[in-house]
Amino acid sequence: MRIKKEDIESFNEGLEEDHAHRYGHLASGISHAEAIVRKLMAFNVAIPSWALGTGGTRFGRFSGPGEPGNLEQKLDDIGLLHALNRSSGAVSLHIPWDIPKDHAAIRSQAKELGLTFDAMNSNTFQDQKGQALSYKFGSLQHMDRSVRDQAIAHNIEVIRHGVELGSKSITVWLSDGSCFPGQLNFRRSFQNTLDGLQQIYAALPADWKVFIEYKAFEPNFYSMTVGDWGQSLLYANKLGEKAYTLVDLGHHHPNTNIEQIVSLLLMEEKLAGFHFNDSKYGDDDLTTGSIQPYQLFLIFKELVEGMDARGMDHAKDLAWMIDASHNVKDPLEDLLQSVEAIKIAYAQALLVDEHKLTEAQLSNDVVTAQEILQDAFRTDVRPLVAEARLRDGGALNPIRFFRENKLRYNLVKERGTHNVATGL
Numbered sequence: 001m002r003i004k005k006e007d008i009e010s011f012n013e014g015l016e017e018d019h020a021h022r023y024g025h026l027a028s029g030i031s032h033a034e035a036i037v038r039k040l041m042a043f044n045v046a047i048p049s050w051a052l053g054t055g056g057t058r059f060g061r062f063s064g065p066g067e068p069g070n071l072e073q074k075l076d077d078i079g080l081l082h083a084l085n086r087s088s089g090a091v092s093l094h095i096p097w098d099i100p101k102d103h104a105a106i107r108s109q110a111k112e113l114g115l116t117f118d119a120m121n122s123n124t125f126q127d128q129k130g131q132a133l134s135y136k137f138g139s140l141q142h143m144d145r146s147v148r149d150q151a152i153a154h155n156i157e158v159i160r161h162g163v164e165l166g167s168k169s170i171t172v173w174l175s176d177g178s179c180f181p182g183q184l185n186f187r188r189s190f191q192n193t194l195d196g197l198q199q200i201y202a203a204l205p206a207d208w209k210v211f212i213e214y215k216a217f218e219p220n221f222y223s224m225t226v227g228d229w230g231q232s233l234l235y236a237n238k239l240g241e242k243a244y245t246l247v248d249l250g251h252h253h254p255n256t257n258i259e260q261i262v263s264l265l266l267m268e269e270k271l272a273g274f275h276f277n278d279s280k281y282g283d284d285d286l287t288t289g290s291i292q293p294y295q296l297f298l299i300f301k302e303l304v305e306g307m308d309a310r311g312m313d314h315a316k317d318l319a320w321m322i323d324a325s326h327n328v329k330d331p332l333e334d335l336l337q338s339v340e341a342i343k344i345a346y347a348q349a350l351l352v353d354e355h356k357l358t359e360a361q362l363s364n365d366v367v368t369a370q371e372i373l374q375d376a377f378r379t380d381v382r383p384l385v386a387e388a389r390l391r392d393g394g395a396l397n398p399i400r401f402f403r404e405n406k407l408r409y410n411l412v413k414e415r416g417t418h419n420v421a422t423g424l
């Protein structure tokens with residue numbers, strides 16, 4: 001199913017007057033409103049192929065009707081999102097859940113939908129059907145060299161698929177670790193993992209990057225072999241200049257100061273990018289911005305300031321990806337909400353007067369520093385985000401369009417009620 005340009009235009013007509021009023025009022029009070037809108041128009045967040053189906057928990061999965069049953073349908077779904085919000089123009093694929101049968105056909109379908117291929121994702125946290133050796137006790141950390149070799153070969157195969165599709169990076173997330181004290185030797189696990197990552201690194205094409213994603217706990221509950229940003233940075237530094245640390249918001253302990261981590265990784269030129277999501281307790285996979293929007297804003301504030309300090313391009317120099325897949329919402333509506341929340345936080349960060357903030361910091365004016373940040377955070381920037389979407393041909397209100405035009409109903413008609421997406 002494809003959305004017609006004319007349908008979006010006629011939908012927007014009904015909302016344009018109200019939007020113009022709201023946008024005009026807001027923009028008149030912001031000296032660089034036009035520059036913010038242009039930055040928002042350039043900004044895209046990659047959609048993970050596994051988020052298009054209903055996610056599950058370890059207690060069960062309640063699939064929704066009309067889910068995409070294959071890679072082609074997943075790309076179509078992302079095409080729908082991108083047509084509506086004009087900021088979902090990239091896909092992050094997972095191997096083996098999304099192995100393309102015909103790379104050229106997938107590439108041309110993506111091109112037609114205006115999509116590019118962001119980081120590829122490998123999977124050594126599950127055993128696949130027919131797999132020779134088990135990852136029950138880890139993959140790259142494993143005590144048995146043949147298991148490690150199998151995991152290395154898998155990652156190299158993922159790179160090969162990515163090359164065929166035009167991706168430029170691979171994200172390695174390992175579930176490796178231990179559940180009980182004494183189960184493994186930390187140094188041996190680290191050295192095995194480093195050796196495996198070095199072999200994967202050696203297989204990277206010249207213009208590729210590898211992202212080392214860390215996670216504090218789960219599925220291992222005593223130790224994780226890439227457990228925090230310090231450990232990820234150790235690996236990245238030892239690997240070389242094509243290796244970076246990937247921050248997944250849900251992979252921290254509650255109340256961790258993620259914005260400070262982001263700031264320092266940027267300083268060290270080792271920040272790969274993001275997996276956006278939100279959480280109350282752990283890796284909850286909740287919609288970005290649904291629980292802690294102020295934290296999301298503070299992270300973007302550090303990103304904007306840190307990237308500007310290095311002369312980086314906000315739109316292109318970091319990998320922006322969503323990594324969430326929850327079980328109670330329509331996945332497409334959930335992703336529209338996530339992308340919107342990310343762009344709102346970004347727009348708010350662009351409002352921060354860095355010059356005044358620096359002055360306040362240098363004179364220990366703590367109250368003014370807080371006022372500057374909260375003034376930006378409490379500004380309703382939604383008309384700026386909507387204006388960027390409107391100018392780019394998107395829908396002024398994507399979720400309302402999705403519902404009024406019965407997009408899910410039409411997908412169910414097309415695909416049926418028992419189409420289950422591949423994934424967890």
Ligand SMILES: [Mn+2]
Binds near residue numbers: 213248275
């Ligand atoms: Mn992730």
